[in-house]
Each structure stands twice: as C-alpha cells, then as structure tokens.
Amino acid sequence: MSFINTLKNKYKTGTIIEKLIYLNIAIFLLTLLITVFQGLYKGEQNFLVEWFSLDNNLDAFLTKPWSIISYGFLHADFIHLIFNMITLYFIGNLFIQYFTEKQALTFYILGTLFGGFLYVISQNYFPLFEGINTTLVGASAGISAIFIGIATYMPHYQIKIRFIGFIKFWHLAAIWLAFDVVGLIGTNAGGSFSHLGGSLFGYLYVQQASNKKTNISTIFSSFFKRKEKPLKTVHKSAKRKQKTVKNSNQNQEKIDVILDKISKSGYDTLTKTEKEFLFKQGKR
Template sequence: MYNLDIVTIVVIAANLIISFKGFQDYSFRSKYLFNIAGIERGEQWRFFTSGFLHADQRHLFFNMLTLFFFSGAVVRELGDIKFLIIYLVSLLGGNFLSYLFHKDEYHYSALGASGAVSGIIYSGILLDPGMTIYFVPGYVFGIGYLIYSFYGMKKLNDNIGHDAHFGGAVAGFILTLIYNFDVVYTNTVTAIGLLAAIIVLFILMRFTGNR
C-alpha cells in the first residue's frame, strides 16, 4: 500500500541529507533557513532551501513519515511530475504565506518541509478519500494537521514554520483541483469538507491573529 516511487525517494533523501548537514553545521543552517531579515537582504533562496531543513530529528522523522504515507496516492493518481510540482509549489506557497504574516518581524526564522508535506496530505486526501493511516481516516489526519498548525502558530516557540502548514495545504488543494477537477464530482463531500476546514482556520487566523 505504501510503495515508494523514485521521485518520493529522491525528495526524502534530499531532506535527510540537507537536514543532517544543518544539524551538524549551524552556519549552514542559518544561511539557508527561512529568515525575514535575510530575505529582505535579497536572499530569496531561503523561500526554497528552508523547506529541506528541520528543527531536529523528530521533526524530520515526522514530516518524512507523513510524506511516505500520503505520497503514494498522489503519484498513483497524478504521476511523478505532478506530485513533484505539488510538493514544490506547496513548499513555496507555505513559505510565502509565512512571509506575508511575518514580513515586519525581521528576527523571525522558521524551517521545515511542513508546507510541502501539507500540500501532499491535502492532495492525497482529495484524490483518495478512503485512505487510512493505521486505521485512522486520512481526512481526520489532514484536518488534525491543520488544527495542530493553528495552535503551533499561537505558540511560535519551536522554530517550526506552522503557518507554512496552512499555506501548503491551500496550495496542494488548489493544484489538485487544477490537475483533476473531476474530484469535485467524484469526491464532493471530501472536497467540501477540506475546503470548509481551510476557510474556518483562515477566519480564525484573521480574527485571533496569527500569533
């Protein structure tokens, strides 16, 4: 059920190699993590490179395990190339949302593949609503992931880009509809449920603040 294809293996390998380099080399990690002051200096690469760094081994393991569970549905339904596009666009979309939320906080830093993984989670659920993760329905996992992100945004004390979770989920949801709009008709309840979860959490963020 959870067969890995070559593209997923490459993505996971890249995260492992770059993250472990960051664990061992603080200057490397500082140069490539998401940082508002660095971006304002013109270091736009941080939007991309921060998505391959992680706060610690537990953070890395959780993200890669989640990617492992959900990537198969996306690859199976859309193919390797579209899976990779969703992954990368969700990564960038998540970090762009973080930039919009924190652009006036020059000391704000974050890292992690959470935005990209969120995009794959929502894409996978939309394409295969019946999927389960150890008997837990995939949609429960996905909505729980967004709720976790919302409360993580309120804490902001672990250097993990929690608002990137939300931005990545939105990007993954929209791209999946672009690639396969038929899911609106075949998986209507799931599509409406995921969209409702996104809208509710967006409203909560707007009215309670993102911190």
C-alpha cells in the same frame, strides 16, 4: 565503497518520494557535520542554515531570495526530520499511486513556495509578531501540499490506524488543519502559517485538476484573471436579408431593360433618370 554504490543505485532507481527523503537526510547530515566543526571553532551559527533558512525579516529575505524554496530541505533537529520523513514516505507513496511523480515534485516545491510566502506575509502583517525575529526550516509545507492534495482528490479513502481502526482521509486532513489553525498563536506560529500555505496550494491544485485544468499556471492565473467583457452578438434579420435580395433582383431587371434599349435605339435615347440610374449602378 560498495555501501556508497548501493546508496547511489537506490537513489537512482527510487521514486521521487524516496529521492526527496534521501536528499533531506543528506542535507541534515551535512548541516550536523558543519555544526560540529563550527562548534569546535566556537562558531555561533551554522552558515548553511543561516544562508538557506527563510527569515521573517523582509530585508534579510531580499538578500537571499532562494531561501523561499531552500528552507524546505532543512530541519531543526533529528525528531523534526524523522517525523517529516515518515509522513512524507507514507503520504507521498499513496500520492504517486494516483498522480505522477512529476506532480509529486511540483506539490512539494510549490507547496514549500506557498508556505514560505504565507509565513513571510503573516510575520510582517500581524501585530502579534512585531519585533520578533524568526527563521523557518522544514519540509512540512511541501508535505502539507501533498497530504491535502490527495485528501481533496479522494476524501472518502480509508486507512487503518492501529488501536483506532479505519478512518477516512478527510477526517485526518481536518485534524491536520485544526492543529495548524490552533498553532497560529503558539510558539511555532510561523510553521503553522507555512503548513496552511502548503495546504492551500494542494487544495487549489486538485480543484483545478478536477476541472481538467492541470496546468500549474492556472493556479496563479486564477488569482489575477481579468474579467472579460461578453462578446457582442449581432443578430441579422431574415426579413432584412430577403429585402436586400429582392432589391438587388429589381435593380438587375431594370439594368437589363436599359441595356436592351441601348442596343436597339442607342444611348442618346435614354432619359435623364435612366442615365443617372445606370451611372450609379456602374460605380458599385
């Protein structure tokens, strides 16, 4: 019981990166347990994987739209899990030194989302994948978003790698992306597309943040932003303004003369022109 409590305390007090690692491990152990029990009853496929993995088939995807996110918490095997979690631990902890934990979660979730969309689109667009049914699992798209995000933010940051020495972050990012580009026609082409989708999100987010546009909605709005027409500026002429003031003063002087004439001689002494002028001024 103390072991369970220790795990609970570690989860509660851990960073968002540690919580993501614990969650991924817990889900993997659950899927492993289900696989063992289904195997005893000759079950063909793990129902958890079946319901939460991302299908390349659009019809299948529409029956379980949540899979565009949930696939990022599933893993194919132990090696797949370990590799991803080690990468997430080192890259993620570096990330939260410069960004908030909330942003780290955002990168992971929306990187997974972008990766999932690019996977589905690519599998249904390119002739190479025609007639092939595949499913996608793994946290790599979310991790790619975090990795490329921090590499974009500080490309010249150096880390020391054993037997190699110091290497800049952008060099590692370039190697990471190169493997994904080469893998687009490999056996894990779908995974490579999802990695690139996550990387694209990480790059776009940091580019927006560097321009002081840290709201996530700007990432999406940048794709659909309508070009605004420039406002029409009306320039007022100083000469015209002076002319208007001058005319106003002249009219007032003329009104004063007419009113003075009325007070001395009466209204009937006004000429037709004076009466019309006074009438027009009274209507303004």
